[in-house]
Amino acid sequence: MSWLTRLWRRDQMDNMLDKELSDHIERHTNELIARGHMPEEARRLARLELGGPEQVKEQCRDERGTRWVEDLGQDTRYAMRMLRKNPGFAAVALLTLALGSGATTVMFTLVNGVLLKPLAYPEPERLVQLHRKIEQLGEPWGFSPPDFRDYRREASSVAKLAAWSWGGGTITGMGQAEYVDGREFSSDIFSVLGVPPVRGRAFTMEEERGGGAPVAIISYRLWQRLYGGSEDAIGKQLELDGVSRTIVGVTAAHFDPDGEIDGKGDVFIPLEQDPDTHMAGRSANFMHVLGRLEPGVTPAQANAELARIAKHMAEQYPDDAGVGAVAHPLQQDIVGKTGSTLWLLLGAVTLVLLIACVNVASLLLARAVSRERELAMRVALGAGRGRLIRQCLTESGILGLAGGLLGVVIAAAGVRPFLALWPGDLPRASDVQMDWRVLVAAIGVSVFCGLMFGLAPALRAPTKELEQKLRGGMRAVGDGSRRLHNGFVIAEIGLAVVLLVSAGMLGRTVLRLSTLDPGVRVENVLTARMSVSPTVLQNGAATRAAYMNAIDRARAVPGVEAAALTDIVPLGPGQNMEPYWASAAEPTASRMPLANGTTVTPDYLKVMGIPLRRGRFFTDNDDNEHPWVVVVDEVLAEHAFGSIDAAVGKQIHLPATGNTPFEIIGVVGHVRHGGLAGDDQLRVRDQLYTPFAQLPDRLMHLFSTFLSITVKTSGPPLAMVDSLRRELRGTGNDQVLYQVRTMEELVSASLATQKFLLALFGVFAGLALLLACIGIYGVMAYLTAQRVPEIGVRIALGATARNVMWMVLRQSLTLIFVGVAVGTVAALVAGRAMVHSVAGMQRVEAVSFFVMIPVLVGAAATASWIPARRASRTDPIRALRQE
């Protein structure tokens, strides 16, 4: 009979056992009678010889090996009964655990989806992103077309290399003209990622070269929207920026080469088809490069080879001196800085879960003490110590399991709403789902927590002095359990300190950052990307005229005070790194300082409210007919010339634009383009402005993909959007405004992550404070209740209410201060971790400790004041009678 059958048929087996044993006794009795015993006597002797029938049966049952399952079932039923008998306790414990584990599960779901799950491409571990590394400036730089081609040819550790760059354009001829985001791709991108187009084909090498056939690939989404997913979309013509392109393919639905950064592209065209639109020299840096390593090659090996190639190229081309290339695993790059934010939040929420567990553990311990007699009774009746421990653990394990299951339900409902609150785009958001890993972790952790907090009460199952316990003389709490209670309070206070101080540090950071001057006046400023009519895009002069015309029209809209163009919106996405030099001799390319270059029209200063420090800003006269001029910011002026006064009138070279030097005509204030938090950490903080009117005609098409119109309004800027749209649509009704944002939005978005963290830490810290107060209240109330007879004696002997209160309060204050001390040390460590992972947080500040710790001490002391007061009102007569 198998183990399972024995378990399943245990009733039947018990019956048979009964029958077997009674058969034995009957035979023995009969024999004894035959030998001359009286029947009564014979039956007694037979029973005696067999031993107690119940004990024999128990031993036989033990032999089945199914005992522990039966015990588990029994313990489970018992535990359920105990929980039902104490619904208040059960509800508090369950709710605490469910909230703690639910919040933790939500965070773990995010960590799992974003950080732990591999990317959804075939063999994702072979995918890398290449960064161009410039000696003094770090890694995050793009490649130039000739450099990319050289790496693609030379690197043998990389099986395939592909490049992409930003693109997009206005689609016309499909109803209302609309702007769609897009990318330019080299031919190999689909095979690098291992995601071939679902319809049609990828680009060919011929199409990738200058003058190749005008083709386009569209996204799955656009295919559905414009063509209803029809098969004959392939081969149709698509009017993009005035060029008619043949649709040759449709991408897979999950095709996403840049990890959902700044929205997905919808139209894809071959890279470099129109070489004039890009700067093609080796110093250009607009190409993002993805690669698939040869099987078995590690990124480190690939990097060694890339370094060799880079060295070779540096010897050949002066522009490549001091420039290298580094490969990073793609997943790491896509996740970027989000990783540390996620780990930080998971850490914080785990602290909350820990406090919740400690709380439940101290509740269970208090209950275990009051159940001491019951347990002693069981020992007296023959229960082994192991058996009692198992029973206690079953009870807390069930609590843990139920809390975990509830937590999973909470998390399942909470993940999506939480994602919606995430500031900006969470990379890989579509990969965030509950999967078996999350379930196993959530349930596993909860059951583990349950067993851990059941351990304390279980281990103190009585084995000694049973008699005393049974007699009910258990008034004083044993030293062991008091130490445990004290430990619980200290742990709760310590954990709460960590969360409170962290929240305090975040709060101070956000406060400090939001008082920083962004460098622009943010009130009533509207910015929007603008594409001009596709009919003019192939002609540089006409494109420029169309933009200038748009500015004039915007200015004429009632409520608009000023209007200007810019290629980079302050605090918005993107930046244009412009090498410059102002020294006597031209430095080598890798030593050349860099500035954030912005191309603007004369009213830009007025729209953005950037202060003019010295000299003058551009006028309408600064055009191609006049000498080339630039305006620099105070940071560049001091960096390159020592002071803002020294800069005006000096010459500056911008090698990307040619050999003619520019004259600096003015110095303006610095704009915190890197965000309120991030600007101080930028490697490149120099800023310079060039006039839109002096931009070469050949670059107009390129600039049209990122030009924005900015207007200063007299009233709420968003109210102006419709009239601006109408006014700027142009004669062909084909000019579009997109990515409409106010400067207020952009400035506050630059603090969004910090504010989001602050809100969550605030909630966590509040929860921690609440739980810690409940915990300390519970423990103190319990401990003082146990001391009632002692207090009664003290009062009877003349102690005043004040004495008694102080006695109780002193006990809890000691615990609180030990907890604060432990927590302070832990908070220092946690604070250091936060400084590393939160942009704009500068250092661990003592102020946060001084502000937050009194809050905690106050709350905890209030929580223990209630039991202290109750103790001080003890009626000595009644207390003594209780004994």
Add this chain to the structure above:
Amino acid sequence: MTERDKSDLPQGTLDLLILKVVALGPVHGYAIAQRLQQTSRDVVQVRQGTLYPALHRLENRGVLAAEWRESETGREAKFYKLTRKGRALLETEAASWRRLSDAVGMILKLSEGGAE
């Protein structure tokens, strides 16, 4: 005979004795107890209380098989018999017991010789 003259069974021998008794033919628990007592001429005391757990353990290990059948009393009784596995076990256990007791006997003889 007093209690003193009876010895407890060495560890593990009860199983061997049970196997040997059952090997003689299907038999129920009470008969096993009796036969053990008779054949060991009352020297070996098998407490009946330990017999049944041992029988059940052996049955669960697949060494013994049991079936209920009508006995001479006219009622059903549980009869044990050896399985193929049990027969093999009996042979190896018996052989190793014999080796052990021979060795112990030889050592005891040696020391007697040494005393002479």
